[in-house]
Amino acid sequence: MDKNNLWSIRLGFSSKQSPLIAKMGLEQFLEASIKSEFSPKIPDFLKDSPKSLQELRAKRQTLQKSSTDETKEMLKKELQISFEMKAWWIEKMRSEEFPLREKMTCFWHNHFVSTYQKVKVNHWIFQHNQLLRENAFGNFKTLTKQVLQTNAMVRYLDNVDNKRDKINENLSRELLELFTLGIGNYSEEDIKNGAKGLAGLNLGEDKAIYRKLLENNDPITYFGKNGKFKVEEMVNIIFEQKAVPYLLTRKILQWFIYDNPPETLVTYYGDYFRKVNFEVQPLLAKIFIEEFSKDTAGSKIKDPLVFIMQLMHELNATQMNPKLIAFFLKQQGMDLFNQPNVKGWNGGKEWLTSQIYLQRNNVADLLCDGRSWNRRIQFSNEMMTENGAPLKVRVNWNKNGNHQSIIADLTNRLLFKTDDNLQKEWETILKYDFNPKAENADYAVLRLFNAMVKTPEFQII
Incomplete structure (x- = not known):
């Protein structure tokens, strides 16, 4: 695979940025990526969703007074808003000129996990997502402090139930185990005392705040230090520990x-x-x-997001409905805003189980034909796009090339390695007498493309 294609996929979601990397060089591309701006504007789909504790309490009161059908309808609407938010984020990922900020946002999203399924307040999930985006390239210690003081995180990890007279250790434990140090680099006493320091950190209007009646003000011993420590002081102490940088660099x-x-x-x-x-x-x-500068191609299995984004880019399927992409990600086990647990998506070999591989091949078949892939909910061709037009796909290829040059170009774009058997397979599909001017030439190249993206080699970068 061409090195610029490889790093375009790694620093984004497809080979779309490959020409930019080739033109600018990697260092300038990184500088431009880090300087990339984003909008702080709250999307329109959140306008009717509760944004404050007062609005949330008012909605709960309304739900209590509503009939069963009305309650179901309100809850259904919030689920639809959550789905709109997934589509909104997917559109950002695929439309950004420099997508590294979104790639890092997704990284932090899977590090500081907080799901809609547990939090159930779309605006808090959006705030959490925006915080990760704003600080995507910032300071890890600072971001840790800010994330711990979001309404989304204190709700997700049950710190709303952590009170002076009834300690809940969830947030304290995951702060050490999954967010900063990793297993084996803290004691159970650190978890227990950390929970006391976090007691009373509860929901606030714009972010989490300590509630005086719920917080614990007794001195605690935390990693050998004694004092009345709250969330920010606790994070400072954690970041003095020897093991703190390695968990994140590994991830x-x-x-x-x-x-x-x-x-x-x-x-x-x-x-x-x-x-x-x-x-x-x-x-x-x-x-x-x-x-x-190293030869590292073939060291990572593509996650579902990269798989589908690369497929769409190569097929020029720019009008594909992002909601359908969100549905595909859910099928593949990479449901945005809804990881399976606080550990997030494990990745690696879990992205290439026999079921996931079969789903990917089915999607490649159907997408190359401009059709949907869901068996339970039959989308029409018109639903493949947002404007209602049928999805049209095409592969870019050299109209003046012969069968060997076309195979070589696609191989270089899509696969990190091939062998003689694969070469023979490609030449069986695109024969020596291939005529690039023939009426069915595009379809023949599309068949070749479809065969390539269904190989195990395409699943790896």
Whole structure:
């Protein structure tokens, strides 16, 4: 696979940015990606969704007074808004000129997990998502403090039930196990005392706040230090621990390049991460620039998002309805805003089970034919696009090429490696007497494309 294509997929979701990387060079491309702006505007689909505790309480009162059918209808509407938010985010991912910010937002989304299914307030989930986007390239310690003080997180990890006289350890435990240090780098006493420090951190109007009647003000011992520590002081203490950089550098390497990163790299980049005071921007620049020079193709299984985005880009399916993409991601186990648990999507081999691989091949068949893939809910061709027009697909190829040059070009764009058997298979599909001027030439190349994207090799970058 062409190196620029490979890194376009890794730093985004398809090979769409490959020409930019080739033209600008990786360093300038990264600079432009980090400078990319985003809109702080609240999307229109959230206008009727509760945005404050007062609005939320009013809605709950309305639900209590409503009939069963009315209650179901209101809850259904909020589910529809959640689905609109998935489509909104997918559209951002595929439309950005420099998609690395969205790729990092998705990384943080799977690190600081908070799901709509548990939180059940769309605006809080949106706030959480925007916070991750705004701080995508910022400081890890600062972001950790901010995330812990979102309404979404205190609701998701049950800190609303963590009170002075009734301690709940969920948020305290995941702060250490999944967000910062990793298993084996803290004690059960740290979890228990951390929960006391987080007691009373509860829902607020714009963000989580401590409630005086619920908080615990007794001194605690946290990682060997004694005092009356609250959330920000606790995070400061955590980030003094030796193990803190390595959990994140391992996850970043896994997200972008290696399903199983070498421990030497985890340590090497982790040490640098500590040196730059947990600033994400220089860490990413160092990782990407240094790993770009290596031959790392074939080290990672594509997640469902990258799979479908690359397929759409290569098929020029720019009008495809993002809601259908959201549905496909859910089928593949990568439901946005609804990870299976606080650990998030595990990735790696879990993205290539026999069922997921079969689904991907079925989607490739149907999408190449401009049809939908859902068996339970039959979408019409018109529902494949947002404007109601039938989906049309085409593969870009050299109309002046012969069968071998066309096969070579597609192979270079799509696959990180091939062998003699695959070459013979491609030449069986696109024969030596292929006529690029023939009426069915586009269809013949589409058949070749479809065969290539159904190989195991296409599932790997």
